[in-house]
Amino acid sequence: EAQVTQNPRYLITVTGKKLTVTCSQNMNHEYMSWYRQDPGLGLRQIYYSMNVEVTDKGDVPEGYKVSRKEKRNFPLILESPSPNQTSLYFCASSPWTDGSSPLHFGNGTRLTVT
Amino acid sequence: ILNVEQSPQSLHVQEGDSTNFTCSFPSSNFYALHWYRWETAKSPEALFVMTLNGDEKKKGRISATLNTKEGYSYLYIKGSQPEDSATYLCAFEKDNQGGKLIFGQGTELSVKP
Numbered sequence: 001e002a003q004v005t006q007n008p009r010y011l012i013t014v015t016g017k018k019l020t021v022t023c024s025q026n027m028n029h030e031y032m033s034w035y036r037q038d039p040g041l042g043l044r045q046i047y048y049s050m051n052v053e054v055t056d057k058g059d060v061p062e063g064y065k066v067s068r069k070e071k072r073n074f075p076l077i078l079e080s081p082s083p084n085q086t087s088l089y090f091c092a093s094s095p096w097t098d099g100s101s102p103l104h105f106g107n108g109t110r111l112t113v114t
Numbered sequence: 115i116l117n118v119e120q121s122p123q124s125l126h127v128q129e130g131d132s133t134n135f136t137c138s139f140p141s142s143n144f145y146a147l148h149w150y151r152w153e154t155a156k157s158p159e160a161l162f163v164m165t166l167n168g169d170e171k172k173k174g175r176i177s178a179t180l181n182t183k184e185g186y187s188y189l190y191i192k193g194s195q196p197e198d199s200a201t202y203l204c205a206f207e208k209d210n211q212g213g214k215l216i217f218g219q220g221t222e223l224s225v226k227p
Binding site: 035040041042045056102103104106107 | 118
């Protein structure tokens with residue numbers, strides 16, 4: 001089954017404790033992206049990647065890192081999480097054959113930083 | 115920062131009503147406009163990706179139109195059903211920022227039986 005898999009689905013952590021949210025897709029998509037969803041603010045793009053070893057900042061990259069060593073994986077790293085990073089996070093992928101392909105979203109990760 | 119506005123923020127209709135909502139986006143350097151449907155506790159699912167001025171797309175009872183010159187898109191739902199209850203998101207792609215999608219805040223639709 002074609003899918004984008006995020007883990008974990010729920011995570012509660014403390015300020016400053018490094019964490020990684022994994023994202024994997026099995027559709028051989030070139031494009032992958034991370035978003036955060038906060039009430040009243042819509043989905044905001046954190047980082048995106050057009051291909052292996054190519055990553056770019058979205059609108060809210062501060063406090064996050066990503067890597068794209070393989071096509072299928074695009075982990076989101078929070079080196080020193082803070083309470084303002086409490087949010088619902090979505091990973092998405094797309095074939096991006098002509099720049100107008102729809103996104104396929106993962107099931108989301110709800111992160112709480114205390 | 116580019117602004118993508120959706121209205122209304124929320125909408126409550128009765129089963130069988132037809133409804134529509136708006137997505138407004140910058141009219142310059144347009145590349146594509148996406149519509150997604152997001153049910154509670156699930157992930158957003160793509161409805162349409164529209165690229166040409168005057169585009170009209172249809173999927174069952176849901177359809178969308180696009181006006182790139184004036185910077186808006188309408189999403190229509192004919193004969194709303196309770197299962198149409200969801201948040202509807204639009205997202206704008208600018209042509210010289212490949213990979214960057216700007217989402218609106220969404221329209222939350224509630225359909226009462």
